[in-house]
Amino acid sequence: MRIILIIAILGCHLITAQTKDEKQLRAIYDMALTNGKAYDWLNHLSNQIGGRLSGSIQAQQAVEYTKNQLDSLGLDRVWLQPVMVPKWVRGTPEFAYIETRPGLTTNVPICALGGSVATPDGGLKGKILEVRGIEDLAALGKDMIKGKIVFFNRPMDPKLISTFDAYSGCVDQRYSGAAEAGKYGAAGIIVRSMNLRLDDLPHTGSMSYGDTPVQNRIPAAAISTNGAELLSTTLKLNPDIKFYFKQNCKQFDDVESYNVIGEIKGSTYPNEIMVVGGHLDSWDLGDGSHDDGAGVVQSMDVLRLIKASGYQPQRTLRVVLFMNEENGLRGGNKYAEVAKNKNENHVFALESDAGGFTPRGFSFDCSDADFEQVKSWKPLFEPYLIHQFVKGGSGADIGPLKDDNLVLSGLRPDSQRYFDHHHAENDTFEHVNKRELELGAATMASLVYLVDKYGFGIPKKVKG
């Protein structure tokens, strides 16, 4: 009898609590879908400012604009966190062609990889050697590679449902291809664009020479997927064709830039910090709407939505707009360094850096106990078609915060179209759907609300 009574009381309590949470989520989604700010902010970032490569005027304009917008939200504190960032400049548009025989050439679309050195002033022409990946280089050896342009042409695997998994399976070619091929005396490298679609757009992205001495660094460019197919087919017909490309990109000295940070002070646990963020820098070819303008404006809107819903966070809630995710991660590293020096207690960090597409769920980098707690919130997200709660990586910028007491999370939007736009000139505003963007912001704000309300570590304490 007593047991029944307890169950009845518990049951009532759960029903009440559930209903309150349901209402809060509904209020957040309603506001995001009827009165969201994310889309207008993105319009400005994309169409009034544009591509925001670290160290550029546009990146600085984005710092000023987002700081002003955060200032207007009536947060408890908004500030800039200085950080030195690399400054790499693309220069004039790149140019490339396949030369089937002297005088017979076909132009193909390329772009320099971010961080690459320039070709010689007159461009670089050479025989071309197609490989499927870095692991092919050792088998081919110096004799085969020396003086040639190595063409990395392993495509993304279309069978993988998450296109990010397909990206992970290829991106080593882009990131390390030049450093590795350089060891065998290659004159330059061309990489198939990280894109599942066949089209004419080259996709840039970061690369590293590792510890290659400056004088041994070779130029690296991406070729569009159609260009890669053409080059591969042409090579099969005639292995003696030549490839020409020219780029005059340049690395300058580091310059000062900023992470942009806004904060709502926690009412009960002000020293427990929750972070939401995205990265303010982007590549220079498009306007960086999906990568990561979307994550920036969604993160900003999380604080606005929480405030506007009338909810006062118990914990301190920060939005951090990280600088230089794309080619250095200096902003993410700086934020974690300062947090450590100040002995700040971060309990939760959520990043949106996978595009402004329909949200599908979250990935979590956390303990099993915390993951169980997160999963208990799944039913609250069902009405919004948020189904995916999985363990996995979170986001590059919040990664440096990682320790055992922190739950890291990444928003997981639908990934099918992401790499059609990623780092290419068509990562532009018109490819972001307003509702999809707003649903992402509401989904993030809902998770933040639940984390703030229930905290983490409860199962651990119960067990301990």
Added chain:
Amino acid sequence: MRIILIIAILGCHLITAQTKDEKQLRAIYDMALTNGKAYDWLNHLSNQIGGRLSGSIQAQQAVEYTKNQLDSLGLDRVWLQPVMVPKWVRGTPEFAYIETRPGLTTNVPICALGGSVATPDGGLKGKILEVRGIEDLAALGKDMIKGKIVFFNRPMDPKLISTFDAYSGCVDQRYSGAAEAGKYGAAGIIVRSMNLRLDDLPHTGSMSYGDTPVQNRIPAAAISTNGAELLSTTLKLNPDIKFYFKQNCKQFDDVESYNVIGEIKGSTYPNEIMVVGGHLDSWDLGDGSHDDGAGVVQSMDVLRLIKASGYQPQRTLRVVLFMNEENGLRGGNKYAEVAKNKNENHVFALESDAGGFTPRGFSFDCSDADFEQVKSWKPLFEPYLIHQFVKGGSGADIGPLKDDNLVLSGLRPDSQRYFDHHHAENDTFEHVNKRELELGAATMASLVYLVDKYGFGIPKKVKG
């Protein structure tokens, strides 16, 4: 001891069965994503044929093209099913303006609703009366409405997560607005386009005059959402503005057309028929890529994928490409009529008519027992991020088949962008993502495989 043994055997059996199903689904998805035909077929339907309004040359070309393609798949039988369809022709592009005062006009984008009569040759000009819906008409009464152009301006509700729910909440204005306003002596009607986004594209769609005598029918047009906002704002400033529009659309006599049908004969239960389908006709403004070129090519690919995977269906599997869903449903009605006359036993029908976007799941119109069985297959779809298994409507074309012994189902793709394109000139091929389309085809084929393998009614028999 015996119980344990039974459980162990059952357990092993289940594990084996599961693994076989998992492999079959993986094979289907792999083929769809690496060697799908849907996208190429859609390219032809959209870019070589174009909009396929019932009774048009393009609709006839689509019949011939899809029949030829089905013929090439080595099915057991491919045939055309004759059906008489309405023939409505838009004529020259429509034209409209807001007249603030004589001589001061602003053009706005409109299009005739499908089935509407023309305006008088010189166009129709009149005072305009904005309403939020049909229910406002009675309150306003004949005195207010007579001779005016009624402007139905209730927007779709952005708070609804399924945009189809928002569409359902508005579409009565478009479908019945002219018939209802006509009863009060309106001279014509203008309807806000069924679009959640603010843009400049008018969206057509079907409408009906009900039993309104021919001489009392008034012209009906859709105005773009931006146009509707402008008109509404202008009206608030000056209720005496006039609106002018001109359209010369015309209804002709019915013409003969066809449902296109292909079939794989069932090996064990040839008289149990499973249908997959979409509709071959479309509106005339765009090329009908999402509505419903996508459903057509996905349905065709279901049969190809099942065959290519080496699976021999026990039941007869038919693809039906229905004619005239948009403005008459004649194809769906004809198919059901013929099936009834032949006393055919349909056990399952699946329609794809919600766009070629990332599939999220299915809706089912069936008994609770059959729904329980369907839900037992959910884990098999998890790796493909197919989460939504709900009870609900299926599809217009398969609706006439409905009876108690049939499971009806509709593919549920992500709905956020659907009404940006629906029935408008931007329902075009470049807005369909190849992978999203292919994932839909694979998801449909996977469900068909499971239905064929396990059948329905098993829980009923167990219970009975």
